[in-house]
Amino acid sequence: MIKLFAMDVDGTLTDGGIYMDGSGNEMKRFDVQDGQGIAALIKKGVKVAFISGRYSAPTQKRAEDLKxxxxxxxxxxxxxxLRKIAAELGVTADETAYAGDDVPDVECIEWAGLGIAVANACAEAKKAAGYVAKRGGGRGAIxxxxxxxIRINDGEAAD
Structure with missing residues (x-):
């Protein structure tokens, strides 16, 4: 049973693009279907965490919007x-899924019981993963x- 789903943001929850204007304002594109997937997990009692390598106001806002x-x-x-979050929630590595796309995510992918790389992930992340998503980051992978x-937790076979 997966009790915690943690993920990288840039390149995993987004397509990796960062849009900036001349004043330094930043925008990111988030996939609405990814948000619906996160909402469905939360409704099923799965805890969800974002772990981003760079601070971004849009990431914080998306986290707040999705609760x-x-x-x-x-x-x-x-x-x-990731270990700290799991420990605070009383969740083991085996009960954790982690999705990422790049080298800074590899240790988390390897640590989690269900390590995931999105389709556009680098070779190192894909090699570390137990599952490689068919869809890319920011394009429905989450x-x-x-x-x-949800299928795993409901006792159904995973693809």
Whole structure:
């Protein structure tokens, strides 16, 4: 049973693009279907966390809008944060899923009982993952993963 689904943001929950204007304002594109997947997981009792390597106001706002359990926004060493969140929630590594796309995510992917790389992930992340999503970051990968976690938790076979 997966009790915690944690994920990277840039390149995983988004397509990796960062839009900036000349004044330094930042915008990101989030997939509505990914948001629906996260909402479905929360409704099923799964805790959801964002662990982002760079601070971003849009990431914080998205976390608030989705009412996720925890948002760690702007941390370079992600694994200690993932372990801390799991420990605070009383969740083991085997009860944790983590999705990422790049080298800073590899340790988290390896630590989690269900390590996931999105389709556009780098080779190192894909190699570390037990599951590689068919869809890319910011393009429905998190929805795909959410649906898989719900199937796992409901006792159905995963794809």
């Amino acid at each position: 996720i359990t925890r948002c760690v926004n702007g941390v370079k060493d992600k694994l200690p944060e 929805r795909e993963c959410a649906e898989m976690i």
